[in-house]
Amino acid sequence: MRQTAIIGIGQTPVREHWDYPIRQLAVQALWAAIKDAGAKHIEGLFVGNMLSGALAEQEHLGALIADYAGFPCIEAVKVEAACASGAAAVRQAVLAVASGHLEIAAAVGVEKLTEFSGKFSGKALATAADADYEASIGLSFAALNALMMQRYMYEYGYSKEDFAPFPVLAHQNAQYNPNAMFRYPITKEQYLKAKPIADPINLLDSSPISDGAAALVIVPLKNIQSFGGSAVKISACEIATDTIGLDNRENPIVLKAAQKSAQAAYKTAGIQPRDISLFEAHDAFSIITALSVEASGFANAGKAPKLAADGVFNINGRLPISTFGGLKGRGHPVGATGVYQLVEAAKQVRGTAPDKLQVDDVRLAMTQNIGGSGATVVTSILEKI
Amino acid sequence: MDIPRYWRLRNQRYRLEGTECIECGQRNFPPRCICPHCKSDSLKSFRFSGRGTVYSFSTIYQALDTFDKDIPYSIALVKLDEGPLITTQLADVGPDEIQIGQPVEMVIRKIYEDGENGPIQYGYKFRPALKE
Numbered sequence: 001m002r003q004t005a006i007i008g009i010g011q012t013p014v015r016e017h018w019d020y021p022i023r024q025l026a027v028q029a030l031w032a033a034i035k036d037a038g039a040k041h042i043e044g045l046f047v048g049n050m051l052s053g054a055l056a057e058q059e060h061l062g063a064l065i066a067d068y069a070g071f072p073c074i075e076a077v078k079v080e081a082a083c084a085s086g087a088a089a090v091r092q093a094v095l096a097v098a099s100g101h102l103e104i105a106a107a108v109g110v111e112k113l114t115e116f117s118g119k120f121s122g123k124a125l126a127t128a129a130d131a132d133y134e135a136s137i138g139l140s141f142a143a144l145n146a147l148m149m150q151r152y153m154y155e156y157g158y159s160k161e162d163f164a165p166f167p168v169l170a171h172q173n174a175q176y177n178p179n180a181m182f183r184y185p186i187t188k189e190q191y192l193k194a195k196p197i198a199d200p201i202n203l204l205d206s207s208p209i210s211d212g213a214a215a216l217v218i219v220p221l222k223n224i225q226s227f228g229g230s231a232v233k234i235s236a237c238e239i240a241t242d243t244i245g246l247d248n249r250e251n252p253i254v255l256k257a258a259q260k261s262a263q264a265a266y267k268t269a270g271i272q273p274r275d276i277s278l279f280e281a282h283d284a285f286s287i288i289t290a291l292s293v294e295a296s297g298f299a300n301a302g303k304a305p306k307l308a309a310d311g312v313f314n315i316n317g318r319l320p321i322s323t324f325g326g327l328k329g330r331g332h333p334v335g336a337t338g339v340y341q342l343v344e345a346a347k348q349v350r351g352t353a354p355d356k357l358q359v360d361d362v363r364l365a366m367t368q369n370i371g372g373s374g375a376t377v378v379t380s381i382l383e384k385i
Numbered sequence: 386m387d388i389p390r391y392w393r394l395r396n397q398r399y400r401l402e403g404t405e406c407i408e409c410g411q412r413n414f415p416p417r418c419i420c421p422h423c424k425s426d427s428l429k430s431f432r433f434s435g436r437g438t439v440y441s442f443s444t445i446y447q448a449l450d451t452f453d454k455d456i457p458y459s460i461a462l463v464k465l466d467e468g469p470l471i472t473t474q475l476a477d478v479g480p481d482e483i484q485i486g487q488p489v490e491m492v493i494r495k496i497y498e499d500g501e502n503g504p505i506q507y508g509y510k511f512r513p514a515l516k517e
């Protein structure tokens with residue numbers, strides 16, 4: 001297998017894009033990435049998306065987006081793995097280039113949730129869970145996460161306020177990211193007073209429904225000199241799965257797929273967790289940030305909220321997380337999220353993050369994209385060349 | 386959920402029917418066609434007693450549209466006496482009366498009505514166990 005690199009990145013702002021159809025968002029991000037790469041053409045396109053069929057009544061996104069991007073005859077396919085669709089599409093692009101099958105491939109993550117009112121989107125999102133045994137008896141996504149959070153609080157003796165540092169730091173960072181949905185800070189007091197969604201989860205634990213697209217152009221590492229773009233090495237992009245139902249897990253507050261994909265990523269990259277300079281966590285809900293940090297080996301079980309309170313995860317802390325605002329602050333355009341995380345990590349490695357968000361001396365940046373209640377997890381590691 | 390799917394799930398919804406592996410004895414709910422533990426395909430149906438304890442719980446204030454009119458309602462992961470966890474709604478209990486570890490038992494209740502004229506769908510919920 002060949003080593004690969006990201007040569008171009010692109011993104012749209014994360015917003016409620018009522019004006020744009022899905023194809024336009026995707027093409028915008030994709031061409032931004034192609035121009036950033038200094039390229040004119042791609043040989044393959046992998047589209048990460050979860051809900052185009054349910055919400056826009058449009059499937060077949062591979063062909064649609066390749067067509068509208070001006071590449072109507074290339075290999076193109078949609079990759080679906082719930083909220084992990086984005087990074088799962090990146091994984092396919094990486095494999096296609098690493099295998100020698102393609103010389104230049106793109107991954108674009110795109111999601112349009114504002115095709116319908118909020119309640120319908122919630123129902124569509126719940127299709128990432130077990131339809132027969134979770135969603136159809138009244139469990140939303142927030143409900144599944146609430147079950148994890150309640151048990152976690154019970155086992156480790158935390159109270160609600162101990163989770164405040166996660167959304168507070170996400171909003172703190174998001175205010176300096178021009179592409180973020182929520183560009184304002186929040187306080188612990190606001191967090192504690194937020195509207196309950198599924199107790200103990202409230203509105204400020206939850207990432208917002210939003211639209212957006214992000215894209216990467218991937219080439220063999222040995223060819224980066226032929227492009228104008230600033231290259232970032234892809235040292236690992238590893239995927240793992242777990243049971244679809246939360247209730248079928250050995251331990252519902254351990255993200256086993258996150259453990260497995262993170263361990264595989266460290267092994268592929270030949271590094272240890274302590275070598276990582278920053279971590280783009282999948283903070284769809286505050287509890288998931290804690291479980292993700294623990295599963296990735298950055299904290300012992302039950303210790304993540306304590307480290308967060310000590311400031312370890314802040315921009316100037318030992319392991320900055322969600323440096324562009326994460327899902328909570330930047331927004332969570334479901335199937336695009338995993339690609340946003342990688343675009344942001346690439347900016348950190350290139351040294352082109354906004355001043356207030358740039359982490360010092362980034363050598364290795366890690367991202368983790370989580371689908372469902374943890375049933376698909378993709379962990380990626382980017383490295384400075 | 387439309388009628389064909391609901392009908393197919395009747396033995397699970399009304400009788401808590403899962404599977405037991407003939408090779409290794411592992412019991413599963415929902416039913417499996419391959420044993421997750423030993424990969425055997427020799428499985429027989431197994432009816433759970435419907436008794437267990439609360440492993441985790443939540444009260445829902447913002448629901449999927451079908452369940453909107455039921456809010457607030459409570460849900461739980463229940464550890465069944467025979468081993469597995471099951472995801473369920475709770476019945477006959479207020480949000481402040483639920484505790485992890487509390488004994489619960491299965492009852493059949495209305496899960497939801499499918500619109501004004503649609504059928505009413507029933508299935509398992511769990512309530513605090515009645516004292517002997």
Ligand SMILES: [Zn+2]
Pocket residue numbers: 406407408409410411420421422423424425
């Ligand atoms: Zn078995």
